Amino acid sequence: MQIPYIWNYLPLALQILAALALAGGMVTASYILGKHRRTKVKLSTYECGMEPVGDARGRFTVRFYMVAMLFILFDVEAVFMLPWAVIYKQLPGITHSRFFGFNEMLVYIGFVAVGLFYVWKKGILNWAADKGDL
Amino acid sequence: MSSALLSILPEVVLTVTGVLIMLADPFFAPKASKKALGWLAVLGTLGAAGATLLQLRTHQILLTFSGSIQMDTFSVFFHLLIASIVLLTLLVSLDYFKPGATSHSGEYFALVLFGAVGMMLMTCSVELLMVFIGLEISSISTYILAGYRKGQATASESSLKYFLLGSFATAFFLYGIALAFGATGTTSLNGIASGLSVTAFPTMAFLALAMMLVGLGFKVSAAPFHVWTPDVYQGAPAPVVGLMSTAPKAAVFAVLLRITATTYSSELLHARWVWLIGIIAVLSMTIGNLGALLQKDAKRMLAYSSIAHAGYLMVAYTALPADSIAAAAFYTAGYAAMNVGAFAVISQLGGYDEPLRTIDDYRGLAQKHPVLAAALAFFLLSLIGIPFTGGFFGKFYVFNAAIGAGHVWLAVLGLLNSGVACFYYLRLLTALYSRKLGEEGGEFEGSSPAAAIAIAGAVLATLLLGVLPGKVLGLAQRGATVQVSRNR
Amino acid sequence: MVPISYYLVLAAILFSLGIAAYLVKRNVITIFISIELMLNAVNLTFIAFAHQWNKLNGQIFVFFVMVVAAAEAAVGLAIIIALFRSRQTLNVDQVNLLKG
Numbered sequence: 061m062q063i064p065y066i067w068n069y070l071p072l073a074l075q076i077l078a079a080l081a082l083a084g085g086m087v088t089a090s091y092i093l094g095k096h097r098r099t100k101v102k103l104s105t106y107e108c109g110m111e112p113v114g115d116a117r118g119r120f121t122v123r124f125y126m127v128a129m130l131f132i133l134f135d136v137e138a139v140f141m142l143p144w145a146v147i148y149k150q151l152p153g154i155t156h157s158r159f160f161g162f163n164e165m166l167v168y169i170g171f172v173a174v175g176l177f178y179v180w181k182k183g184i185l186n187w188a189a190d191k192g193d194l
Numbered sequence: 195m196s197s198a199l200l201s202i203l204p205e206v207v208l209t210v211t212g213v214l215i216m217l218a219d220p221f222f223a224p225k226a227s228k229k230a231l232g233w234l235a236v237l238g239t240l241g242a243a244g245a246t247l248l249q250l251r252t253h254q255i256l257l258t259f260s261g262s263i264q265m266d267t268f269s270v271f272f273h274l275l276i277a278s279i280v281l282l283t284l285l286v287s288l289d290y291f292k293p294g295a296t297s298h299s300g301e302y303f304a305l306v307l308f309g310a311v312g313m314m315l316m317t318c319s320v321e322l323l324m325v326f327i328g329l330e331i332s333s334i335s336t337y338i339l340a341g342y343r344k345g346q347a348t349a350s351e352s353s354l355k356y357f358l359l360g361s362f363a364t365a366f367f368l369y370g371i372a373l374a375f376g377a378t379g380t381t382s383l384n385g386i387a388s389g390l391s392v393t394a395f396p397t398m399a400f401l402a403l404a405m406m407l408v409g410l411g412f413k414v415s416a417a418p419f420h421v422w423t424p425d426v427y428q429g430a431p432a433p434v435v436g437l438m439s440t441a442p443k444a445a446v447f448a449v450l451l452r453i454t455a456t457t458y459s460s461e462l463l464h465a466r467w468v469w470l471i472g473i474i475a476v477l478s479m480t481i482g483n484l485g486a487l488l489q490k491d492a493k494r495m496l497a498y499s500s501i502a503h504a505g506y507l508m509v510a511y512t513a514l515p516a517d518s519i520a521a522a523a524f525y526t527a528g529y530a531a532m533n534v535g536a537f538a539v540i541s542q543l544g545g546y547d548e549p550l551r552t553i554d555d556y557r558g559l560a561q562k563h564p565v566l567a568a569a570l571a572f573f574l575l576s577l578i579g580i581p582f583t584g585g586f587f588g589k590f591y592v593f594n595a596a597i598g599a600g601h602v603w604l605a606v607l608g609l610l611n612s613g614v615a616c617f618y619y620l621r622l623l624t625a626l627y628s629r630k631l632g633e634e635g636g637e638f639e640g641s642s643p644a645a646a647i648a649i650a651g652a653v654l655a656t657l658l659l660g661v662l663p664g665k666v667l668g669l670a671q672r673g674a675t676v677q678v679s680r681n682r
Numbered sequence: 683m684v685p686i687s688y689y690l691v692l693a694a695i696l697f698s699l700g701i702a703a704y705l706v707k708r709n710v711i712t713i714f715i716s717i718e719l720m721l722n723a724v725n726l727t728f729i730a731f732a733h734q735w736n737k738l739n740g741q742i743f744v745f746f747v748m749v750v751a752a753a754e755a756a757v758g759l760a761i762i763i764a765l766f767r768s769r770q771t772l773n774v775d776q777v778n779l780l781k782g
Contacts, residue, residue, distance in 0.1 A: 125763060129756040136752040139745065174213050181220030323743055330750045334757050341764060350765040351777050357761050358713060361754055362704060365720035368747060369697060372724050372740075376690075376731035381739055425780040 126184050137172050141165070201258040201265040201318070203245040204273050205311045211238025212307035219300035228300040232288045235303035239284060239310070243277040246270055261382055262321035268673035269318035271523055272448045276317070278655070279441040279530050280310045282648040286538040287433035289642035290546060302342060306437065309335030313445035322371045322381040325449055329367070332442050333360050333413070340430040340438065343546065352429025359412060359422040367409025373402035387456035390463055400466055406453060407470060413446045416508060417477040420501045424485070427497035432548065435493065436537030439500045440530040447507060447526055451519055454511050468512045472604055475512070478505025479611040486618045490552045495618055496536060499577060502615060503529050506592060509604045513595035519674035521591040524667050528576070528584030528659045535652030536573040539566050542645050553625050560627045567626045569649050574619045576656045579612050584659030591667070689730035696723035710762050710772045714755075721751045 105112045144165055147154075151161030179185060199206070215231050222228055249270050256265040284306060291299040312331025319325050337360060341353025375381050377399040378389030393399050408419065415423040427435045454471075457464040482502025489495040507529070510522040543559065543566060544550045560567035576583035589612060593605040659666060696719060703716035725744045732740025762772070769777060 122763060125759065129759065132752050133756055136749045139749065143742075143745070171213070174216060178216050178220060323746060327746060327750070330754070334753060337757055337761065341761060344764070347768055348779050350761065350768050351779055353761050354710065354765050354777065355780075357758050358704075358710075358717070361714075361717045361758065362720075364750075364754075365697075365700070365717060365724065368721065368724040369727065371743075372727040372731065375728065375740055375743070376734070379731075379735040379737060381743065428780055 123184075123187060127187075130179060130184070133175075134172070140168070197256050198258045200249060200252065201256045201263050202315075203249065204242040204277065205314050207242045207245050208238055208307050208311045208314070211235060211241070212304045212311070214238075215300065215304040215307070219304070222300060228291075228303070229288055231300050231303050232284060235307055236281065236284050236288075238307060239277055239281045242310070242314075243274065243281070246273040246277060249273070257320075261384070262324045263318055264320045265318055266673065267669065268448070268451075268519070268523075271669050271673045272317035272444060272526075273314050275444055275527050275530060276310055276313050276441050278651075279437065279444070279534055280306060282534045282538065282651055283433050283437040283441075285644040285648035285651075286436065286541055287431075288644045290431065290433055290541055302339065305335045305339055309339070309437070310441065313441050316445040317448040320383045320452065322374070322383065322386075326364075326368065326371065328445070329413070329449070330364065332445060333364065336434070336438050336442060339434045340426055342434060343429075343431050346429070348429035352426045355422050356426040356430075363409045363412030363419070365409075366405050366412075370402045370405030370407075370409060373398050373405065377402055383452055383456055387459050390456060391459040396460075396463070400463060403453070403457065403463070403467060404470060407450075407474070410446050410450055410453075411474060414443045414450075414504045415497075415501050416474050416504045417481040417501060418474075420478065420481065420504075423501055424489075424494040424497040427500075428491060428493050431546075432493070432537050432541030432544070435496075436534045436541070439497075439537070440533045443500075443504065444526045444530055447522060450511065451522060454518070455515065458515060468601075471508055471511045472601065475505045475508035475604065476607055478502060478508065479608060480505075483611050483614045483618075486615070489618070490554070492540065492551065492553055492556060492622060495553070495622065496533075496540075499615065499619070500533065502611065503533075503577075505611070506589060506608055509596045509601075509608055510592040512601050512604060513599040516671070516674045517595035517598055520667065520671040521595040523670035523673060524659075524663065525588035525592050527666055527670075528588035528656070531584055531652050531655035531659060532573050532576045535649060535656060536570060536577070538645060538649050538652060539570040539573070542566060542642075542649070553622050556622060556625045557628055559625075561629075566649070569653055571623050571626055572653055573656065574623045576660070578616050578619045582657075582660045584656040584663075586660055587663045587667075588659070686730050686734045689726060693723045693726040693730065696720075696726065708773050708775055710765070710774055710777075713774065714758055714762070717758075718751060718755070721747060 144161070148161060152158050155161060195203075211234060215234055218231060218234075219228070222231075249265055250267070252265075257263070258265070284303065287302065287306075291302070309332045312328045312333075312335065315328030316325055316332065317328075319328060337353060337357045340356045341349045343349040371381060374386055377393045377395045378386050380386060380389060390399050412419040412422075427439065430438065454467065457467045479502050482498050482500075482505055486495050486498035486502065489498060507522060507525050510518045510525060512518070513521065540550070541548075543556075543563065550556055560571075572583070576585035579585045579589045589608070593608055596602075596605045596608075700716045700720035700723060703719065704713055707713050707716065725747055728740040728743050728747070730740075732738065765777065766772060771777070
């Protein structure tokens with residue numbers, strides 16, 4: 061007899077139920093069984109004994125953003141190398157030239173290197189610089 | 195040279211120039227004037243125009259890069275148009291930036307050139323993937339360029355609005371491409387053209403075309419997707435607005451022409467497409483004109499006028515194949531000349547701070563700067579569509595094409611809207627030549643020679659298109675025949 | 683096998699959720715996230731159709747969409763930073779100097 065397809069998801073449903081039961085059970089048990097003393101001081105935010113002041117969000121240097129953005133851009137540049145690498149062995153057959161595929165990737169990396177050169181010379185990679193902001 | 199290189203030679207020239215500018219930029223002192231880079235950019239653009247003329251001489255149609263780039267007279271026409279627009283914009287922006295105030299004007303030139311690469315790529319690609327990439331290259335460059343006046347509070351706002359709405363439009367365009375791929379199994383425009391008539395999913399195909407129209411409609415600021423235009427044009431620097439209001443629109447109109455060409459194979463699809471375009475055209479004309487009547491800021495008024503002109507231009511898409519392509523291409527050329535010239539004059543009159551904002555600020559300008567005021571007056575007359583200017587013949591051919599296909603009501607509405615448009619153009623025109631009450635306006639050192647060349651070029655182009663339209667129209671028509679014969 | 687329509691409906695729902703978030707939310711970064719959501723819904727559509735037509739075109743398109751989305755993210759976040767520097771707010775409702 062064929063099991064209905066949806067029954068294959070039964071272990072998943074059981075796991076979700078178990079996770080909900082465990083987490084919910086712990087929170088509920090703590091609420092029911094524990095003593096509640098709600099004084100004003102106990103309910104305020106804790107900041108290592110000091111008086112908490114202002115917004116919890118601090119300001120970051122914009123250098124973090126620069127590094128993250130550069131990472132993203134160079135990462136997707138690396139992504140483009142993957143299909144080229146997969147088909148590299150067959151490229152001489154497809155393009156009827158021994159080095160055409162290789163040279164093409166050199167040109168591509170050359171363009172990316174121009175970007176890196178520009179970023180380098182503008183001083184963005186200089187993490188320890190003392191300028192106010194870029 | 196190899197056919198692959200020849201087919202993208204203008205883009206290669208512009209890319210190499212942009213890369214050279216990027217490489218040279220860090221070696222200038224931060225507060226130094228970067229005009230040398232600007233002249234390098236001008237040289238690169240002249241080189242790209244020369245490469246396009248070289249393509250024109252070849253007299254063949256090249257289909258290269260596995261069928262994604264097609265070099266024909268149609269693409270050559272738009273390449274020449276975009277190269278001229280970028281050349282005029284660069285000449286005007288050479289003296290726009292005060293040295294020392296902005297230390298970033300080196301990247302400005304590189305961004306303009308890279309944007310031009312994207313626009314040119316859009317016009318010569320017949321594969322929707324390349325169209326998308328060209329669209330994004332040009333859009334991202336203009337997002338950054340729109341926020342270039344860092345001292346003003348409105349700059350980042352206009353850049354943000356342009357970016358958010360532009361990305362929204364790109365997502366719609368992409369979804370349209372995905373649905374078209376699903377309906378026909380290919381993203382090549384020729385493949386879609388043959389696939390649309392035999393597709394098993396006609397509703398999805400129509401939905402695909404509609405979503406592509408939504409996405410591209412944002413980029414050409416056609417109503418009801420025009421909301422970003424007045425704000426962005428008001429906040430961006432004037433030379434950039436001259437570029438943004440003409441060149442990317444020209445490229446996207448070329449893309450829309452190619453997409454329209456894919457609908458010719460299926461009668462039902464084409465009828466629905468024409469209906470959609472007709473609605474958008476009427477909405478753009480009406481909303482553009484009514485909006486411009488209420489504006490007091492000069493750049494916002496010109497923004498609404500560009501919405502109206504997008505409407506007039508879209509009327510051409512409803513016509514028969516050969517007529518519509520030639521008329522739309524010619525109108526784009528004329529509109530580009532007028533608009534670049536108008537914004538060039540505005541940028542010269544104010545400089546970086548742009549003290550002249552509202553129409554009242556322009557009062558009495560003819561007494562202080564007679565030549566510039568005369569040029570602006572000429573461009574305004576051309577925007578209205580007075581005979582002997584490029585605007586007149588543009589509208590003439592477009593409405594002629596529409597009547598030729600039987601859409602008389604569109605032509606009538608277009609003419610009525612042109613009549614209404616007279617009012618707000620003439621308001622600025624009369625302000626120029628009226629007497630100034632009160633104190634003098636801001637200081638003005640005199641027009642820079644480069645910008646004077648640019649404005650003179652724009653005047654000459656508008657005049658030529660109005661008095662001797664034959665040559666440009668002939669080129670457009672050759673492009674149209676190539677396009678039509680290839681798609682049949 | 684899972685029918686293709688499941689993927690297409692899921693992508694359509696994601697796209698609509700992206701549009702809804704784009705129109706409703708006030709924080710600029712949340713609006714930006716919704717744009718990325720829309721682009722990913724388009725990616726899913728491409729993959730589904732590539733499987734149906736048995737062509738690789740759709741999957742290659744996904745590569746390019748991801749790369750362009752990354753580039754747009756970099757530029758968009760730079761614009762948001764510039765906006766925050768001049769207006770000190772990330773609330774779109776308060777970015778209204780150019781009204782009219």
